[in-house]
Amino acid sequence: MSVVVPRTLTDALSAMAANPSALLLQGGTDLMVEINFNHRKPVDVIALRRVAELRAVKIDGKTISIGAGLPYQEMETGQIAQLVPALGQAARTVGSPQIRAAGSLGGNLGTCSPAGDGLPVLSALDAMINLRSASASRAVSIHEFMVGVKRNAKMPDEIIVSATMPIVRGWQGYAKVGVRNAMVISVASCCLVVDRAAGTVAVALGAVGPTVIRCRQAEQWLATKVDLKQTATIDAKLAAEFGQRVATEARPIDDHRSTADYRRHAVAKLSGRLLQRSGAQ
Template sequence: VEINFNHRKPTDVIALRLVDELKSVQIDTKKSQVTIGAGLPYQQMEHGEIARHLPALAQAARTVGSPQIRSAGSIGGNLGTCSPAGDALPVLSALDATVNLQSAEASRSVSVHDFMVGVKRNARLPGEIIVSTTLPIVSGWQGYAKVGVRNAMVISVASCCLVVNRANGTIAVALGAVGPTIIRCRETESWLASQMNLKTKATISANLLQEFGDRIANESKPIDDHRSTATYRRHAVSVLARRLLTRANSQ
């Protein structure tokens, strides 16, 4: 996109989509983790083993663009661009994913929270490529939802990923398109864990659910732009988070 709009004029372009190793998938049940190649198309995340182990990622993958875009787009593209509206990024944040990088000299792994440093800015060093991302297999419930100006083929106006880890009784909530980068709602996560037992499904009172949504909205940092207003975005993430929490305790 930046090349098309003349924001960048590279002298050389390397077609990483032709590197088969970047499309690999490694599922390690002993370590309870999945490593996904940076070039694996979203289309291949919508169903099968990835969807079974990482349902929120599968849900996010299904919302990306059109079938043609999903056949070419990848997590590596989302991470490389680092737009706060990237569909996969809230999922990576909520699951505390690791980004794996490689250069001619060395390889390194970085927490996704340290990798995303600002609006379309990341921690990739010169000469490095994004090789893969590693995500944990969580025992519990996870979901993703977004809202845009239409139902499909749309960039997020607001998005949310919610992960409930039943094994350790914790919750993770990550928001997209409502800040300079993906926002983890850590204050709300800690507050909710103190209000209810997240190790089991439980009925959530209307008051608790409303306060949860209000706290989520307060942690967002949206702006007014050509796609939406800050006021609507705060409202949207509150609604999305409440819907996901309700589903987590009913499914």
Template structure:
């Protein structure tokens, strides 16, 4: 049997984790309870953080969005967050069914650190800083430094995910995801693309096609030079197609029971091409 501490403040959560640094953190439970029910995990110590008010906070400023670790997928879709971080809302909509989206949280998606975690490509494309707190105080890191392998994070014993801080660039955001049916799916391939008309950059990150959440940095640089930033002309088919190929080169997919490496690489190219065309349609984009 597990002992469970239900924390009602950030202090209580930190205290409980300081006391049991190897405790498993339970937020919405949409990943953890599945693993427990399947007998894959049997945590001895659990710290429940669903009732920690500090983790549910989010805020939107001119150029920054802060999303607390306890913010649910439903909240990402239905609050002002959806306007401030549209790709996050789009990704949240692809997660499970409404009951799952009511329970599951951003912090849980980060903590599980699955390559198929739907919000993770969005966080990568929005240059997220992951804020964690623990016995050694607060630490901040990019997603690359947070997710260090398949379902592996750089969280240290006793540390808790507090929030993610995201860019709020001027430009369109797109999240696209493929699954084995049209809703309620684990990703076979996913992609987030963000246009930043001030920095004149395009940022693109991939889900479910590598051990981590790769950014297609070469493709980003290549395409930024081919965007008509001044006049807003639509991106050409040729550029969009080549961008797709270059994005696909950033993927290192595998064959598994959900799909094949060949399909995933192909699909990522198609998704990237389409996302770029949507983000840079004629006259579109910078007002989005």
């Protein structure tokens, strides 16, 4: 196996252009598992760990761009957790401290598992995914980027550089259910974002469909029931009905982690509780 270790994004892009079949390695917390299980046998690897540009955080007042290689531990606290609280919360649920020291949003996007904890947050915030190849750059909406179970819209010679999301004035939260409290892949997850300036709510679900699901009908229904520009206590009955409506948009399956019925129940509860929390703050 050949391993190229570029120090700049330009060098990484040149290495990709020269060999688009090479596998990109960031933290390795997904890729090394696949290699260890013989699910993948890469011939050439481009290790991105030394590319500082991929760990950059850029804030322009209205938006924040988070480098694809930034490890989760940098999102758990500090400025990112303050400006994008749902991402901070999601980051704190990923694996263990060791996994959070290495794993990245770029890797979550690269793997594109419907259970990836960063992805419902990016969906609820309508994030843009910034991609580059040696000859071009483009920004793709997260909704077009995630195309199916472990499938995304990245071209073979592209590197995910960063994800850009708005800094929302309002409330946001992330919650997940798993078989235990830590070191667990989501059985069901939910991100809820209330934008007080726009008077809108966004709800995205993880692990209950082939990819992350945005619940547009429940979002629209809620906007007719509550003035989302104001903070107001959310009645338990309203939260429960909202949860039921969210659950009807899920497309869960039975698998080794859980059943479709339980997953539907879980997203109803998670979304209802997040909505109630949004009204309390």
